[in-house]
Amino acid sequence: MLDFKSIGKVGTVPDNNVSTIDKDTTLDTKVAIRNLYKIFGSNPSAMVDRVEKGMSKKDLLEKHGHVLALTDVNIDIPPRRIQVIMGLSGSGKSTLIRHVNRLIEPTTGEIVVDGQNVLEMNQNELREFRRHRASMVFQRFALLPHHTVADNVAYGLTIQHIPKNEALESSHRWIDRVGLAGYENHYPDQLSGGMQQRVGLARALATDAEILLMDEAFSALDPLIRTDMQDILLGLQDELHKTILFITHDLDEALRIGDNIAILRDGAIVQKGTPQEIILNPADEYVSDFIKDINRGRVVEVGSVMDDTKPESGPTIDRFVVVDDALQVLSKAGTKKAIVTENEKPVGSVGLDALIAAVAKPKVGTARSGTYR
Amino acid sequence: MEWLDEFPTLGRQDLRDLKKAIDLSFREFSRAYGDGIETFFDPLLYFLVWLEKLLINTPWPIIIFVVAVLAWIGARSWIVVGGTIACFLVIGYFGMWEDTMATLAIISVATLLCIAVGIPLGILMSRSSRAQAIVTPVLDVMQTIPSFVYLIPIIMLLGIGKVPGLLAVCIYAMPPIVRLTNLGIRLVDKEVLEAAEAFGASDRQKLFGVQIPLALPNIFAGVNQTIMMALAMVVIASMIGVPGLGRPVLRAINNQYLALGLMNGLAIVALAIIFDRVSQKFGARLQKHRESGHGA
Known part of the structure; x- marks a missing residue:
């Protein structure tokens, strides 16, 4: 098996320091x-x-x-x-x-x-x-079947007339980054779907x-x-x-x-x-x-369900932590209230009941009754 | 109600005049331009004669060695190489060596000519639907019109000889490679082509980097078919002066020599099988990337 874990951040493991992209950079338009x-x-x-x-x-x-x-x-x-x-x-x-x-x-x-x-x-x-x-990744991979993985990743560069050895050097670097090292000389048809799409991703990234x-x-x-x-x-x-x-x-x-x-x-x-x-x-x-069927606890952040009282003590939770992870923190600490912080400074608090209410499925005005996944 | 019983025809006199007019004008055309057209095809004639002489004058062991090496390069199979050597030995033993060499020469030249004209034509057809609409009916005619019919104008223009024979073979043998080149390029996965486009490939880069490589199996099937059809024309070509295995067959038909006809016929079959196996295995090897089997 490939080592997936070392590549991406693991989103499902609860972690008090869940990193979120800072939200205050200027939002001009690309x-x-x-x-x-x-x-x-x-x-x-x-x-x-x-x-x-x-x-x-x-x-x-x-x-x-x-x-x-x-x-x-x-x-x-x-x-x-x-x-x-x-x-x-x-x-x-x-x-x-x-x-x-x-x-x-x-x-x-x-x-x-x-x-x-x-x-x-x-x-x-x-x-x-x-x-x-602008480079592109396709639903059904759209790799060149007659080229090896290395040549496929280098494709965008060879199109630009970049010398072959230079293109392959960059190709190997990107193959490494998507966790496909060792597969450089395989043909796409010899790879599984997930591996083929890593090639597709590496090909798109290689053009910078x-x-x-x-x-x-x-x-x-x-x-x-x-x-x-x-x-x-x-x-x-x-x-x-x-x-x-x-x-x-x-x-x-x-x-x-x-x-x-x-x-x-x-x-x-x-x-x-x-x-x-x-x-x-x-x-x-x-x-x-x-x-209506979505797991809200993984999306809704503490910041949107907190109130602005600031209790003296209790566990601290960053405001961008999602409700699911906040519930874990509370249950571990064994309390019903936590201090909500932003950049390490307290900005409010959140209670167990508010968190539970946020996770609960809202009434939707349709007859179909969904089940949680 | 005469027109109901009698089909309204042009009238015997008019019809005769029409045919005569066509014949006369073509005759005049061939008188005026025949020499020019013959000169135009001279390089082809020299090449064909050179190749034929080369094949016939080279000592037979060398030819068999070269053929065996080519078979190995193409097929990478000892069975095919062994079969090829055996066939050539038997052909030589039964006294058909020279005729076989002459046939090999004309088949090779005809195939090269068909590839040189047919592949670009197929590419053109694949890129323009209008070109496809024009060329397709022409190919239909080339494939279905009885060969004897186009032998007439060819003989009128160029007389009897190697070049008219070569042209007759090419007319019959060229359609498959044109069709399969066109088809192969049109069948290339649209998504792969779109990906090439999304990465900024030019038309040229798409054609030579994606379309032709991915169409190669079909193009190769076209080459294979062209060789087979060229071999099928060997007897008819010999009627207008092409030397080779066709001549003894013709003689056998005229004199009811069963054994002569059979032996030379089987020699043609042997050549066909060798060409077919070698080119098919070669085509299959171009598809190395299709070997499946998931890693990891």
């Missing part, structure tokens, strides 16, 4: 998606007007034979963060991510990266953009692009392997601080790795926010139906 529409059909641009005036996806298909894939999508993606786009199949999320590096041309809209509109680039500029500034586009990158993997891959990604992100656009249909995955989440439904954004904001204030019934 990638901005503005008023993006995508309509498939014989004359899409003629249909934009109708859609802007509110024609529904169904009407557009039935009356005009055009498929509405994306409707007025606006997302500002801050640098060095993981932006998750979540949606069920058919919601247009894979279409959306392909607009960022223009594998798909939009019908109208803007994609602004570092202040530059990607859609105005000519073929050469676009190629340079894809080579140096600041933006990483991940299209359902872990969706084709077994649940356990998926968790491993999430750990690897989070571990790498702690050091590399890429701007990551991550597509998934799996809410657990979205909540686990996303700094920000946008929920896509039928090609339109229904809610944007941090995992906590979405869990605590779902925008509509669609979203609340989505999150």
Whole structure:
């Protein structure tokens, strides 16, 4: 077996010093998606007007034979963060991510990266953009079957005409980083799915692009392997601080790795926010139906359920610790109240009952009764 | 109601005039340009004659050694190499050595010509649906029209000889390699191609780095088919003056020599089997990466 644990941080083990990304860096925008529409059909641009005036996806298909894939999508993606786009199949999320590096041309809209509109680039500029500034990881790996692991990881570099030995040197370094040392000369077909996707990840990282586009990158993997891959990604992100656009249909995955989440439904954004904001204030019934089965204790942080009384003594818990871990601390200490701190300074307190209430499943106005996973 | 009983035809006189006009104009065309076209194909003729002489004049043990080495390089199998040596020894023992060498020469040149023209044509077809729409019916005609029919204009243009024979073989043998090159490139996994594009590969890098390497098994199947079809044309080509194993077969047909026909026919079969096994094993080895078996 490979040594997964040494690579990623382990998110499930309770730890009082659970590190969280500092939340107070300036949040300017790395990638901005503005008023993006995508309509498939014989004359899409003629249909934009109708859609802007509110024609529904169904009407557009039935009356005009055009498929509405994306409707007025606006997302500002801050640098060095993981932006998750979540949606069920058919919601247009894979279409959306392909607009960022223009594998798909939009019908109208803007994609602004570092202040530059990607859609105005000519073929050469676009190629340079894809080579140096945005790399991609694919759902079904999309490795070159006739190249070895080492050559696959070096692919983005050889495309740039970087000398072979230099490219391979960097390739070996990245293979090492994703825990595949020793597999350099294997062919992709000789590897398991999880290992193939490590190759895919290493290939994307090898170009040193600041933006990483991940299209359902872990969706084709077994649940356990998926968790491993999430750990690897989070571990790498702690050091590399890429701007990551991550597509998934799996809410657990979205909540686990996303700094920000946008929920896509039928090609339109229904809610944007941090995992906590979405869990605590779902925008509509669609979203609340989505999150009703989620393990809230792993997402909701102590800071959002504390009160501002400051007791004299008791165990201390950082405000960004999640409720599950806080409960562990309280039960270990054998008390019912803990001091909540921020940067080691007390800012309030939290009681056992408040923590339990935060974990409890809220009533959702739908008939379907879900069970906890 | 005469038109119901009698099919409305052009009329005998008109039809005759039409045919005559076509014949005359083609004859004039061949008179005017025949020499020019012949000169155009001269390099091909020199190459073919050179190769044929080389094969015939080289002492037989050397030829068998070279053939065995080529078979080993292609197939990496002692069975194939042993079978090849045995076949050539038997062919020589039964007095068919020279004819076999002549056939080898024309098959080699025809195959090289088909590859040189067919693969670029297939690539063009795979990149443009319009090119595909134009070339496909032409390939259909090339494959289905009876060979004797296109022998007529070829003979009118170039007379009887090696070059017209070579062209006849190529017309018949080229379609598979064009088709399979086109098909192979079109079948390349769209996701892999998309990945290449996402990493900023140029059209050239996509073609030579991804599409052609991944289409190689199909392209190779095309080469294999082209060789087989070229061998099938050996007898017909010998009708218009191509030397080789086809000539004794023709003689056997005319004189009802069963043994002569059978022996030379079997020699063609032996060549076909050798070519087929060697090229198929070589094609399979190009697929080394397909060997499955998970690590760890």
